[in-house]
Amino acid sequence: MRVGPVGYRLGSDWRAPIAAIEALYRDYPKPDFADYTVRLEAEHVWRRWIRPSVRIGGDYRLPEAAPLPLGQGLLAAELGMNLQMALGHRRHLLLHAAVVERDGRAVIMSGISGAGKSTLALLLAQQGWRFLSDEFALIEPDTGLVVPFPRPVSLKNESLSVIPAGSRVGPLLAGTPKGDIRHVAPSVEALAAMDRPAKPVLILFPRFGFPAATRVLPPAESFVRLTQASTNYVALGEAGFRAMVRLRSTVPAIAFDYPDGPSGVAAVEALWAAL
C-alpha cells in the first residue's frame, strides 16, 4: 500500500496479519512499486504452527527486536513499517510527531509516546482539522513543507475511548508490550488529500496529565529537542542540518502541558489562532 510518498510491500508466513492489514488499509492506494519491504517471519519453520511467533524482518531491521505472538501480527506489521522509516528513510527529515492541518497551515506535535500526541491528533481531526500523520512528521528538505504520512493512529489503553463512532478500526490487541492497542484508520478525506503537503506554522511539545501551561522555547532548547525528536537527523548529514535550521528558525516552538483531551484541543486551537 502507499502512504503519502512511501510505498510498502508486506509479506508474511501467515495469512492472518495480511488479512488484518488489508482490512485496515482498505482505502489506501495500491502502488505498483514499494520503497520498502516488510516481512513477518516465523522464527523457525516449525514455529509457523507451534506457538507461532512473529519476527519482524524487511529491508531494515533491528536484530535484537523481540518477536511477537501471532495474535499481534498487525502490531508487528505496523512496527515493521515504522522501522523501515526510522532506519532507512532519507528522503525527508523525520520527526517523531503527529501532524494536523487547517487552512494549509500545519501543526507538528512532537513528543515521546504517552505524551498524548496521537489522542490529540484524533480529537483535532474530529474538530475539522485534516489529519496528516500520527507517528512521523516528514519534512521535505528542499521546501521545508510537511508531507502527509497518514498511517492508522495507534491508540493505547485509556485513549481507546476517544475513537469516533463509525471509524475503520483494527482488532483490539490486548496485552501487547505497550498495553492494549487498537489501530484507527484515518478518514477517507484525510487519505484523499495524502498528496497535498502543508506549511508548518507551529511546533508543539505536548505533555498530557499536567496542569495547563505553555512556554515558548528559546532557540537552543527547541533545536536540541527537535534533533532529539528526529530519527534520521544524523544520517541525513548536511541536508538534515539545513532542514533543521530552517524549521527551527521559521516555525515557533512551544511546550505545553494539558490536563485532559478537551482542554488540549482548546489549547492547540488557541495557540494556532494566536499566530
Added chain:
Amino acid sequence: MAEPRYRTVAADLILVEPLDIFTAVFHRPSGITHLLSEPAPQIMEALVPAPLTLAALVQFLTQRFDLDAADAATTLQARLDELEAVGLVDRL
C-alpha cells in the same frame, strides 16, 4: 620546539547557526553537528584572520571579553584541545 599555533577550520567546511546559549556548528568533513558554548565560538572567530599561539590568543580574547587573565590560558588550552580533537581547529 616552537610554540604551536592554532588554525581554525576553513570557512567553507562549516555551517554556523548561532542560537542563544550556544552555537550549532555543522562540520562538513565529518557530518557532525557540534553545539559550542562560550568561549569556543569566540576562539574559532579569533583564529579566522590568522593562526595564533596560545599566548597570542589569550591576549586577544582577554582584551575583548571579560576573561580572568590568570585562568584564561588553562581554560583556553582545554577548549583548544577539545576543538582540535573534533577537527574544528588544527595545531600547526
Added chain:
Amino acid sequence: MGRAVTASARLVAMLRDPGNAHALGLSEWMDVVTVARAELLLGTLAHRLDGLAVTAEVRAVLDDARAEASEVRRTALWEANRVAHALAGLGVPVILLKGTAFVAAGLAAGQGRSIGDCDILLPKAVLPAAEAALAEAGWEWVKPDAYDDLYYRRWMHELPPLIHRDRDRMLDVHHTILPPTARPTPDATALIADAVPLGGGLAILSHNDMLIHAAAHLFADGDLSGGLRNLWDIHALVVEGGADGLAQRAAQHGLGFAVDRAMRLSHALYATPVAPRWQRLTIPDRIFRRRMLARDGWGRGRHPLTRLAFYVRSHLIRMPLPLLLRHLWIKWRKGRAAPASG
C-alpha cells in the same frame, strides 16, 4: 539455463550491464531493490545507473541511495582522518583496508559502496603503541571481556574491536589480513612494504594486494554473506587496474587458490575481463555461485542447508580444528556460567 531467474541474478545482470535497466518492469524492480539492500549493493547499483532513464518511483529510491552513500563516504573518510591524527606519532602510515581504502583513493570500487567499520593495517611491532595512542584519543574496547581479549590477541589477525566514545564508530586494527591460525599465512611484511601512500598519514595496499585481500575476505572471513558485494569489489578493482602479476603475488601470500576462485566467479557473475584460465567455473565454484545468488525477491536466502554448511566451513577455515573446539568449548562454558548476562 532453463530455470527461473532469481532476483539476485537479476541484480547481478543489472550491475554487469546497466544499459538494460529500462527493460525491467516495476515489480521486478521492487525485487531488485530489495535484494540490493540485503546485499548492501543498492548504493553501488545507484551509481552504476546514474544518468540512465528509469521510472520516477525507482529514480527516487536510487537518488536516496546515492545521497546515503555520499554520507557514508564522508563518515568513513573522516574516521580515517581521525585515526591518522591519533596515530601520527607512530611514524608509520595508517594503511586503510576495504571500503575506506577504496573511497580514500577515489577508486571505482568505492562508488556508492556501503562501509561499516573502519579497518586498518599496522605493523605488528607498533600495535602496543597504537593501542595506547588510540585509547588516549577516545577509542574504547567494545567488549571488556578477558577471554575474548586473549582470544583476539593470541589467535586473531586484529586487536579486539574498538569503538570511539564520541563518534560511535567501530575500528578494527589488523596486523595481517588473515588470522595467524588460518592455513594460508599472508606475507604481512610485504603487504606493508608495498603499500601506496595517499598523504595525510594514510596509505592503501598495492593494487594486487587489495585484490588478494578482497579475495581472502570473500572466502575466509565470514560465512559468504555479503559475497556479491565483496565480489563486486574484485570486479571493480580488476576493471580499473587490471590483474598483471596478480597470480604470482597471490602465490607469495599463499592465497593463489582463493584468488583463482574469486577471479573465476567475478568473471562468471560480472563478466570481469580476465585471463583465459579464469574463464571457466569448476564444480565447487558453481556451489559458491549458487550460494551467492540464493536470495529471492523478498530478500530471503533460499537455500538454508547450503547456508548452514557454509557457516561451519567459515569457522573451520579461520582456525585449525582443535583450536576451534577449544574456542567453542570455552564459549559454551561461559554461556552456561552466566545464563542471565546479555
